[in-house]
Amino acid sequence: xxxxxxxxVGDVLSSESTYINGALFAALLAFAATGEWVAERSGxxxxxxxxxxxxxxxxxxxxxxxxDSVVVGLVFGAFGGLIISVVQAQMSHRLTADxxxxxxxxxxxxxxxxxxxxxxxxxxxxxxxxxxxxxLVDIPLFGQALFGxxxxxxxxxxxxxxxxxxxxxTRWGLELRAAGENPQSADVSGIDxxxxxxxxxxxxxxxxxxxxxxxxxxxxATFDDSVIGGQGFIAIAAVIFGGxxxxxTMGGCxxxxxxxxxxxxxxxxxxxxxxELLQALPYLVTIGAMAIFAKxxxxxAALAQPFIRGLK
Numbered sequence: 195x196x197x198x199x200x201x202x203v204g205d206v207l208s209s210e211s212t213y214i215n216g217a218l219f220a221a222l223l224a225f226a227a228t229g230e231w232v233a234e235r236s237g238x239x240x241x242x243x244x245x246x247x248x249x250x251x252x253x254x255x256x257x258x259x260x261x262d263s264v265v266v267g268l269v270f271g272a273f274g275g276l277i278i279s280v281v282q283a284q285m286s287h288r289l290t291a292d293x294x295x296x297x298x299x300x301x302x303x304x305x306x307x308x309x310x311x312x313x314x315x316x317x318x319x320x321x322x323x324x325x326x327x328x329x330l331v332d333i334p335l336f337g338q339a340l341f342g343x344x345x346x347x348x349x350x351x352x353x354x355x356x357x358x359x360x361x362x363x364t365r366w367g368l369e370l371r372a373a374g375e376n377p378q379s380a381d382v383s384g385i386d387x388x389x390x391x392x393x394x395x396x397x398x399x400x401x402x403x404x405x406x407x408x409x410x411x412x413x414x415a416t417f418d419d420s421v422i423g424g425q426g427f428i429a430i431a432a433v434i435f436g437g438x439x440x441x442x443t444m445g446g447c448x449x450x451x452x453x454x455x456x457x458x459x460x461x462x463x464x465x466x467x468x469x470e471l472l473q474a475l476p477y478l479v480t481i482g483a484m485a486i487f488a489k490x491x492x493x494x495a496a497l498a499q500p501f502i503r504g505l506k
Contacts, residue, residue, distance in 0.1 A: 212459040213339035218413055219425070220451035221347050222247075224444060225405025226429035228357045229398030231443050234433055235361060236394035237374035237387075239498040241297025242282045244426025245304035246275035246399050248419065250406025252308040252317075255417040257407075259317035267319065268346060268407045275403020276396060278304060283392035290500045301426075309419040322346050322411040344412040346404075353401065358440050370394055374494035377501040387501045402426070424477075431480050437491035446483070453479035 206212050226243050233240040253274025258267035278300055285291040322344035330341040361367035370390045372380035377387040406422065414421060428450050435449070436442025454476040 206456055206459040208335075209459055210335055210338060212455050213335050215458050216448070216452050216455035217339040217343060217347070218409075218451075219454050220447045221343075221350055221412070222405050222409045222425055223429045223432055223447035223451055224350055224354065225408060226398075226402045226426055227432045227443050227447050228354055228440070229401030230429055231433045231436075231438065231440055232357055232361060232370070233391075233394045233398040234438060234497060235374050235494055236370045236391045237377060237494055237496040237499060237501070238286065238391050238395055239293055239297075239430075240279075240282065240395055240398050241294055241430070242278055242300040243297075243398060243402050243429055244422060244424065245297075245301040246278045246402035247406040247409075247422045247426045247429075248301075248304050248308055249274040249278050250403030251410045251421050252312065252406075252417055253403065254407025254410045255317040255319040256315065258319045258411075259315070264320070264322045264346070264411050267411060268404060271407020271410070272400045272404045275399040275401070275406065277399070278403075279395045279399020282399075283395040286395070286500070287388040287391045290502060293498055293500070305419055308417075312417055312419060317417060319410055319415050319417065321415045344408075346408045346411060349404070349408070353404075354440065354444065357397075357401075361440075366390075366393075371494075373501070374496055377496050377499075381501070381503060391501070402429075428476070428480055431484055434491070434493070435483050438493055449483065450476060450480055 226247055230240055230243050250271040251274075254267040254271035256267075256274075257270025258264060260266070260270075282293075282296055282300060285296040286293045324342060325345045325348065327341040331337045333341070359367075361370065369380065369385045370393070372383070372385060373387045373390045380390075381387050409421065410417060429447070432446030432450060433443050435446035436444070457475045
């Protein structure tokens, strides 16, 4: 039995499809987790990222349906996520409603609303064209996964460094981090804490919506209200796993996506293993990683704490 298990692991790790699927899911998580990282650095725990991803996927399909263009679909997807983020931001940081309740409510609302609109409109979509980078695409195992993907995948190569630069190399990023660490002191310094927090959620909405649209055009080419399947919550876990650092967050995305790809590859290679256990594997890895690392990292001091001027 043990020999069979190690044989299965060896077959999975030597299969190019494992790395291709891993890159696909890691990119989905990275789009969402990058924006979520920015939001959490400002002190907001953005639970509605799942709804942002799903609305982005639906809006992407709608955009393609109207214009027959992947580019338009991606723009629609980004704005689909932005719409959800506006509601989250206004409820959480203008009306000071509970961030968790607002986020969970929006997630449920988006599932029902997109399911209804999908049946009414039935938007069509298509796959984005693949772009191969010469020489690099020929690297064994990893080449196709990193340098032979649908073209929206390569947006990540600019988005991740851009997000780091915004947070660590701009005045806006400095004020945003101050809002997440010590909002009272930031307020005394003249920073509009809740405005910075709302702006960070808008950023998360744009990146998550873009991620949902990317996933639609890279993997499915058709919308279904189960397309995201909890990946938004895993993106949140990746931020926590990464210790609220961007590069640690990307590492979490790769780890969790690798677990999901491992499960799919085992099934694809025909190994007769417990189906329910395989389906639970990515979430077991997520829970295990959280249990190990959650107590070893320090979150922003004011994370998930509403800011009301004059209250300490």
